Amino acid sequence: MLRAMSTQGVTLASAREILGRDVLGPEEIGSAFGPVGDLGPTAATVPFAAEELRRAKSNGELLVLRVPMSRGEPLTLQWLIRRFPGAFNPAFLRKVGYQLKDEWGIELEPLAATETCRSSWALVRKAVVDETRNLDYVAQDKTLAKYANGRAGRLRRRTAIEAAFDLIAFQHVRGERLLANAWDWSQSRTEDGGYLNIGHFDEKGLQVFSYSQAVRHGQLGVCPNFDPVNQ
Numbered sequence: 001m002l003r004a005m006s007t008q009g010v011t012l013a014s015a016r017e018i019l020g021r022d023v024l025g026p027e028e029i030g031s032a033f034g035p036v037g038d039l040g041p042t043a044a045t046v047p048f049a050a051e052e053l054r055r056a057k058s059n060g061e062l063l064v065l066r067v068p069m070s071r072g073e074p075l076t077l078q079w080l081i082r083r084f085p086g087a088f089n090p091a092f093l094r095k096v097g098y099q100l101k102d103e104w105g106i107e108l109e110p111l112a113a114t115e116t117c118r119s120s121w122a123l124v125r126k127a128v129v130d131e132t133r134n135l136d137y138v139a140q141d142k143t144l145a146k147y148a149n150g151r152a153g154r155l156r157r158r159t160a161i162e163a164a165f166d167l168i169a170f171q172h173v174r175g176e177r178l179l180a181n182a183w184d185w186s187q188s189r190t191e192d193g194g195y196l197n198i199g200h201f202d203e204k205g206l207q208v209f210s211y212s213q214a215v216r217h218g219q220l221g222v223c224p225n226f227d228p229v230n231q
Contacts, residue, residue: 008049009045009046009048009228010045010048010050010053011045011046012025012026012043014046015046015053015063018057022057022061022062022126023062023063023064024063024065024170025063026039026065028169029065029066029067031172031173032169032172033071034071035070035071036069036070037069037072039067042065042119046063047228047230048063048121052123052151055151056123056226059125060125060126061123061125061126061226062124062126062166063121063122063123064122064165064166064169065120066117066119066121066122066162066165067117068116068117069116074114074116076112076113076114076115077111077113077115077161077164077208078107078112080161080164080165081106084168086205087167087171087206088205088208089200089204089205089207090205091204092206092207092208094108106196106208106209109190109191109196110191111160111189111196115160115161115188116161120227120228121228122162122227123153123225123226124162124166124223124225124226125223125224126223127223128220128221128222129143129147129221129223129224130221131143131146131147132144132222133182133218133219133220134218134220135216136213136215137185137195137214137215139216140221143222144157144222144224151226153226153227153228154227154229155224155226156225157184157185157186157187157222157224157225158186158187158223159186159188160188160196160198160208162186162225163199164198164206164208166178167179167198167199167201168206171201177202179198179199180200180201181200181202181219182199182219182221183198183199183221184197184221184222185197185220185221190210194210194212195210195211195212196209196210197209197220199219
């Protein structure tokens with residue numbers, strides 16, 4: 001999924017000139033989540049070439065700086081649920097049940113207390129790719145490979161915490177709920193082998209639950225994530 005392309009980074013100011021409001025940098029992340037500590041060289045330069053950022057803009061993608069800690073604590077799904085209770089639909093937090101379990105909720109899933117983002121920049125599509133809708137998990141992966149289309153960077157699914165991080169930060173600083181009518185199917189695997197999906201971010205809040213790989217429906221897709229080549 002890589003090609004020979006200049007991967008020299010650009011300044012954050014240059015990235016903002018290209019992407020406008022679709023940048024969540026240190027200022028926006030600090031506003032959304034509070035003090036995130038010293039980010040060191042990670043935040044100094046955006047590690048995507050200007051060419052790649054222009055392509056991202058045409059594809060409806062967001063540039064985001066993700067961090068693993070806030071206020072001295074691991075920034076997990078459990079942390080987000082405590083800090084932003086209105087951002088999560090309470091009907092889906094405990095004992096809602098889903099395809100693989102009669103009684104389950106994201107607050108009861110162990111990874112909700114352990115999974116964090118790593119400190120890095122990423123480009124991620126704000127909406128699911130239409131071609132990934134109504135496909136099972138494996139078929140979605142094959143479709144994602146086509147989406148790469150020669151771009152620099154590593155294409156993958158987001159983790160569940162990355163999806164929640166991006167959605168809540170964007171809503172907090174831009175006042176817009178992404179994925180209001182769709183779910184992003186993540187790479188985060190539950191104890192019983194399902195994969196978490198997150199979305200339907202309406203006025204009731206985010207929904208987080210899990211599906212087995214065989215499920216498919218029209219509102220379940222993927223928001224492709226690109227990591228920088230050198231991170």
